[in-house]
Amino acid sequence: MMTVQRANADLFEALYQNFPDGIAVLDLASRFLSANPAYLAMTGFSSTALLQTSCLDLTAPEDKKRAEAALALVRREGYVRDFEKTCIVEDGQRIQVSMSLTLMPDRQQILVVTKNVTEKTRFHPATQRQVTHDVLTGLPNRVLLHDRLTRAIVRAQRQQGLLAVCAIDLDKFKPINQRWGSYVGDRILLEIARRLQIVTRDDDTVARLGGDEFVLLLGNLSGQDALFTALDSLLQILSQPFHTEDKIIELSASIGCALYPVHDDDTDLLLRHADQAMYQAKQQGRNQYKMFDVSHDAALQHTHQLVKQVGQALHAGELVLFYQPKVNMRTGEVFGLEALLRWQHPSKGMIPPLDFLPQIEQTDLIVDIGEWVIEQALQQIAVWQAAGKDWSVSVNIAARHFQRADFLLRLQTMLASCPKSVHERLEIELLESVALGDIEQVNQQIRAIQVLGVSFSLDDFGTGYSSLSYLKHLPTETIKIDRTFVRDILEDKNDLALIEAIIGMGRAFNRKLVAEGVETVAHGVLLIRLGCELAQGYGISKPMPATQVLDWAVHYQVDPLWQKWADVRWEISDFPLVLAQYDYIEWVNRLLVFVDARQIPEDHAEIDNEYRCRFGQWYGAQRNVLYRQLPEFAAIGEVHHQVHDCAKQLVDAVTQQDERVIRAQRKRLLTLKSRLLVLLEALQFSLRSACSQCDRLSAQTS
Numbered sequence: 001m002m003t004v005q006r007a008n009a010d011l012f013e014a015l016y017q018n019f020p021d022g023i024a025v026l027d028l029a030s031r032f033l034s035a036n037p038a039y040l041a042m043t044g045f046s047s048t049a050l051l052q053t054s055c056l057d058l059t060a061p062e063d064k065k066r067a068e069a070a071l072a073l074v075r076r077e078g079y080v081r082d083f084e085k086t087c088i089v090e091d092g093q094r095i096q097v098s099m100s101l102t103l104m105p106d107r108q109q110i111l112v113v114t115k116n117v118t119e120k121t122r123f124h125p126a127t128q129r130q131v132t133h134d135v136l137t138g139l140p141n142r143v144l145l146h147d148r149l150t151r152a153i154v155r156a157q158r159q160q161g162l163l164a165v166c167a168i169d170l171d172k173f174k175p176i177n178q179r180w181g182s183y184v185g186d187r188i189l190l191e192i193a194r195r196l197q198i199v200t201r202d203d204d205t206v207a208r209l210g211g212d213e214f215v216l217l218l219g220n221l222s223g224q225d226a227l228f229t230a231l232d233s234l235l236q237i238l239s240q241p242f243h244t245e246d247k248i249i250e251l252s253a254s255i256g257c258a259l260y261p262v263h264d265d266d267t268d269l270l271l272r273h274a275d276q277a278m279y280q281a282k283q284q285g286r287n288q289y290k291m292f293d294v295s296h297d298a299a300l301q302h303t304h305q306l307v308k309q310v311g312q313a314l315h316a317g318e319l320v321l322f323y324q325p326k327v328n329m330r331t332g333e334v335f336g337l338e339a340l341l342r343w344q345h346p347s348k349g350m351i352p353p354l355d356f357l358p359q360i361e362q363t364d365l366i367v368d369i370g371e372w373v374i375e376q377a378l379q380q381i382a383v384w385q386a387a388g389k390d391w392s393v394s395v396n397i398a399a400r401h402f403q404r405a406d407f408l409l410r411l412q413t414m415l416a417s418c419p420k421s422v423h424e425r426l427e428i429e430l431l432e433s434v435a436l437g438d439i440e441q442v443n444q445q446i447r448a449i450q451v452l453g454v455s456f457s458l459d460d461f462g463t464g465y466s467s468l469s470y471l472k473h474l475p476t477e478t479i480k481i482d483r484t485f486v487r488d489i490l491e492d493k494n495d496l497a498l499i500e501a502i503i504g505m506g507r508a509f510n511r512k513l514v515a516e517g518v519e520t521v522a523h524g525v526l527l528i529r530l531g532c533e534l535a536q537g538y539g540i541s542k543p544m545p546a547t548q549v550l551d552w553a554v555h556y557q558v559d560p561l562w563q564k565w566a567d568v569r570w571e572i573s574d575f576p577l578v579l580a581q582y583d584y585i586e587w588v589n590r591l592l593v594f595v596d597a598r599q600i601p602e603d604h605a606e607i608d609n610e611y612r613c614r615f616g617q618w619y620g621a622q623r624n625v626l627y628r629q630l631p632e633f634a635a636i637g638e639v640h641h642q643v644h645d646c647a648k649q650l651v652d653a654v655t656q657q658d659e660r661v662i663r664a665q666r667k668r669l670l671t672l673k674s675r676l677l678v679l680l681e682a683l684q685f686s687l688r689s690a691c692s693q694c695d696r697l698s699a700q701t702s
């Protein structure tokens, strides 16, 4: 055993001394521990001089970053092969070297074998290499990729094979780079380059276009199945986490694929289409691959056109803002307006925002539009203030715009030209989706902007996936309840329950609540009773041009019904009464469906016994003393009794096919239903008035 080890040591020593290429041993900080004679001869340094330097000291400045990354990779992965760099030797000369680095088994030292390749690269000078290769990874760059792609197409033609052009983009690389610095970022890119080289065959090409964009050319594929298998393993290897000395960074990539000859036969188109498919993979949730889709391309062409037209419209002054008032339904006060974009098209007329904004929101044009909207709103606030109206104006800001690093700075510049009283009336409406990126970053951005006096609301609340989490993390002063919930509260018990829950949450988090889409007086009444008194909607006013707003405000009068409810404090404990009312409407409607189809309802018992239907159960179980004292409560019982009497007669008439009685009783049932609803509302009203009186009395006596 001893002799074998000794023989190995002798062999190594002999190799070390006589090897034609340079061999050096470095410590983990890249300082020289020893170097063989060939290394000393190559660099011109004496052994003593060399031992005082590090391998990086000998590296040309332009290659230093790459060399650091390569050394880090060796420390982690154990080896790096054929790393080329420019080395500055003792007399200041520059030589080209190719290095292979290996981590020694003790993991404390690095063995570097260095070959002088200056002669070889003389015909391929470094400058030439930089034209065709990426400096960081040494992979072919865009220039060489075109050349390779052209050749790959020729080869595929010859072999009648399939060629896949895959555009690869790392997911969330930017935040990684921002968080851990470009040093770690570079190491990750080198690692990705290494992984891509591992999975590809000799004939394939891996290129880096810049940033975290790579392209893979997979040639000679037997069919799409072979491609899918390759793409699956590619995704798998790219999503392995990246380990540094002290952290683990999760990685994944999105891949887009275009095929020759299936999709295109032109190099530029193949690359562009692979890129589009990759973008789609990102949009659909990242960490996946997508094949290029022709119909998607047509949609994209349309988007390009639209973006161009809207850009021109912005400059031609065809975009306008309409303003929709927001009022307090209790007091009738107009407290603000929402600015809503319209496109006044010269030939097509007024185009609503949702017909063009969704496509624009994917482009930077939304930033120009958003800034224009803010500027307009600021001017409008000042105009209204000059007219004695201190209204707040809210603007809708797209996620892409709000998340820009320079948003705050640009907003500050815009605010600088107007007084503080104007800043304080600007409100930014953010969609829940804004927070999809980095919720903590959005939170900080909101806070920084609030310092300037600007306030926020969370728009379309309840429609996103993470409403609760946004509510918790985003410090917006206001929540706007989405109009899809408000719309159906009069008919849909579930939506009513949802609104009630949202209002409860809003209160718990101490936020102002604005209901969107209040279309009728009845919507408003119910909302007031549930505790949401701020509203916006067609029932108050449709959006209108700025010039009409002052006049509208002069004539605006809050609906008498809202005034009627204004002083009545509705409690959540009264909520079952509201639900009982819904049950009632539902029960009657269901019965009429059967009657109109001349059928008998299955559940007779509910009709025969007036305490078995849901409303009857509620009525019978009502132990609330306050309710029982009110005259309306007894009257409700009487009408409910008549309703059941009427229902029984209807069922009998259907059985006997007596059309005359059916008609008469049907009419009676509807009248009774209306009467009962009026009584129910009166009961609720008296009840709350009584409570308010009690509250007042007890306040006076205490």
Ligand code: C2E
Residues within 6 Å of the ligand: 324, 339, 340, 341, 352, 353, 354, 357, 370, 373, 395, 396, 397, 398, 429, 459, 460, 483, 516, 517, 518, 519, 536, 537, 538, 539, 543
């Ligand atoms: P939003 O911010 O939720 O604005 C409310 C939308 O509901 C407006 O539609 C408004 O006209 C409509 N609305 C208000 N009350 C009622 C009602 O009672 N019933 C019905 N059915 N609809 C009502 P609009 O103006 O078409 O805007 C649609 C969306 O477009 C906005 O929804 C907002 O997300 C976006 N948007 C509008 N202007 C801008 C803008 O300047 N920038 C950005 N990024 N987005 C905007």
Ligand code: MG
Residues within 6 Å of the ligand: 338, 396, 429, 459
């Ligand atoms: Mg809005």
Ligand code: MG
Residues within 6 Å of the ligand: 459, 460, 480, 482, 483, 516
């Ligand atoms: Mg909204």
